Amino acid sequence: MSKPRKIVLAFSGGLDTSVILKWLQLEYDAEIVTYTADLGQGEELEIARERALALGVKPENIFIEDLRHELVSEYAFPVYRANAVYEGYYLMGTPIARPLVGKRQIEIARRVGADAVAHGATGKGNDQLRFELAYYALAPDIQVIAPWREWDMAGRADLIAFADAHDIPVAKDKRGEAPYSADANMLHISCEGKELEDPWITPESEAWVRVTSPEDAPDQPTTIEVEFVQGDPVAIDGEALDPVALLTRLNELGSANGIGRLDIVDHRYTGMKCRGLFENPGGTIWQYAHRAIESITLDRGEAHLKDELMPRYAELIYNGLWFSPEREMLQALIDKSQQHVTGTVRLKLYKGNVIVEGRKSPYSLYARDLVSFEAGGEYRQHDATGFIRLNALRLRQLAAARQEVL
Structure with missing residues (x-):
């Protein structure tokens, strides 16, 4: 395959993708276009613009977009309608977001006439699949570049040496002990590496960054009401909120009350077990509330069929098959089931617990006389x-x- 002329790189502005950007320029002698998505990760995204400019990317080739609304309304909403949980615990914040970024890379590649896309996922993890299956599903002839599978750099020390050799700034705190590997967006933050690679070791307290320790959460519970319309949350305590504001509020409530910490070992699609920490405060509340409103609005056959299909659906999302026909088929069935999933759930949040205290719906199938x-x-x-x-x-x-x- 001939070398590409123009490459769209998924770019965060951090050490890895900055090194990748320079490596692509040297290895492929191609024009680089950077794409940075605001997914609610809480980072200053203008740093990515400054870093791209410093590395020689033309201003018109730097794309930074706010994808928070699309992430929640078009990706998280469908997944949460399914109550999708991978292997019993994982709410899949990263797998939900990757296909959205991949889709936008392809759209920008078409806009600017690029013939290749690139990402910074390693050859061991799941994210390479999530990016690349999205790329190929939407642009079957696109050339995909995965530097971690091509270059001879083995790890962080090699990245720093390369950065020093090419005058790429490296923050002082990046030169010491290797940090945790983390991915963050509005839905969650994940944490892997360091002592977590031993599944017996208790995580250090600094590994948890988003959710208050349950021991330190308030001694008084917080009671809230979440309103749903056709399976999607639309209001908290009677206040109608757009998807981003609603998830932001749920995150605040969950974080303050110690809700949404998980320490799990799951099975990567690439065949290995991996231990990770996941913090999903808002999504945990959302999941409890959604199942509660379904409990009175779904018929037994509907509810049981959904629960039978959920592991398959979750596995598709986890494995990067968002744009597969089987995921779309399952989504149509799931969305059909949500037509009458409308009503209000009352929850008590207390020291890491989400306790359902009440639920009501104009479509309730609950018959008290029975x-x-x-x-x-x-x-x-x-x-x-x-x-x-x-x-x-x-x-x-x-x-x-x-x-x-x-």
């Missing part, structure tokens, strides 16, 4: 006799046959 211990309603208790005998028929036959053999 479940009441008092007589009444359409349910006739003696009907259960036949129901039980029919369900027990095969078990009685099985037991009788086996007893005869014995």
